[in-house]
Amino acid sequence: MRITRVFGAALLALGLAAGPAAADSSPSPSASADDSAPTRAGTSFRTAAEVRQGQQATASASTGDYLYWSFPADVGQRPTVEATVKLPAAHGAQTWQIDVYDGLRRRQACQYGAATRTAGQGASTVDLACVLRTVRGWSEPWGNDPLPGTYYVRLTALDLGSADLGKPVGAEVRVDSKDIGGAAAADGSLGKPLVPGIAVKSESDGGGSRTAVLSSFGSDDGWSSGWWSDRWVWTAIGGVLAALAGIGGYALTRGAGRPSRVPPNV
Template sequence: MQRLMKCARALSLGLLLLGLAAVPAVADSSPSASPSDDTDAPTSAGTSFRTAAEVDQGQRATASASTGDYLYWSFPADARQRPTVRATVKLPDKHASATWQIDVYDGLRRRQACQYGAQTRTAAQDAASVELSCTLRTVRAWSEPWADDPLPGTYYIRLTTVGLQAADLGLPVSAEVQIGSKDIGGSAAVDGSLGEPLVPGIAVKTEESDKAAEDSESSVAVLSSIEPDDGWASGWWSDRWVWTGIGGVLAALAGIGGYALTRGAGRPR
């Protein structure tokens, strides 16, 4: 009876540790992009990859343009994040039906497929606006060179219309873009990491430029200056560590309980 009570206490302790450890695991799986101050959000968009307007996750960027223009924005995405891009285009009062499309490219300018979302939509003649969305695959910390997996770095958004009629070319429109992401957690963790994030211009440094940077505060020009609030690869901690620790604790408790149940009542005389 006493052994059973000891095993019950050990099991209760294990369940208590399991509940306490599950709290940070649940928090780790919550959305990671907190709302940012929209006052610092850009009010115009770029016309190419090099002139893309930089947007932080959580901000709502706006832009005024003409129908037929290519609008570009850029944002940072780190490992284990699943970014979602949403765009809203407000159309003029009189317009013909047109198809709008949103594309997302990574730091190597590889077009990334949308896991789900309305990437392309056709606006009817009486439509006042059209909404688009694209949820990317989870960003991996490391991948094979031949793979097309999303990697940490800068991502580009391109918004434009396809199949436009000549009569609607040049009509004024306004666009809103917002980026959010969800932290997937340890289920997306891999054993590896990139030497540097895929940020344009960050890998152009040479030994001479590094020495010059040590002598002066000026550094090599980087085409994209945005990065996550906590820096790149900041989310090294994940629920993968938590569940590994829980497994070790439960294994130790199982060993203690098995020993308490199977050991003899005492040494024979």
């Protein structure tokens, strides 16, 4: 009975501990569509339009332009960038590509997804996708691992005929992410997220001209501290299970190797 009570209490404690961990590992909710989503794209890293995860950014441009957006990604997230290009009614075959760069402007490889696609003559749209690797809290200086901070998306046409240059196109870009949790945790953290000081939006100064301001991606978005993850919970659960296994084994084998006591002969 005592062993049963011990195991019952332990299972109850494990259930209470695993609840928050399961909640943390669930996909992060997407932000609902609102009027704050950008309706134009930047033409360089410095003027990239700021889009938050869950928003769908739109832009009107001309074939041959470079279109830039930026978004924040934190530790444990696996971002997915999706883009749709609406092509003009008449056009030749053309190839489109999306590239994703981190805060140090290092190009990040796509884990999977079609980041480059060719639209045949007469196609109305072309869809692109890039699923990045999970953002880590720390990396070796020579590594190219994705780190927390600002990421840049560049959309452009790579291969098109001279007759298609300058034709109007429409672009839609959406960024979502899946929260991987402690499975991707690393031992270490950055001192600061990789957020450039150059702004992705502008505001008017007193004279009426528009100047760059600091990026709005920052501590208000709740950058993780880098040391806590749900793997601490699972490590504690493993320790409790190991202790229970030791207690249970001792209780089951207690006295098995001792000789039975026989009353002395009188």
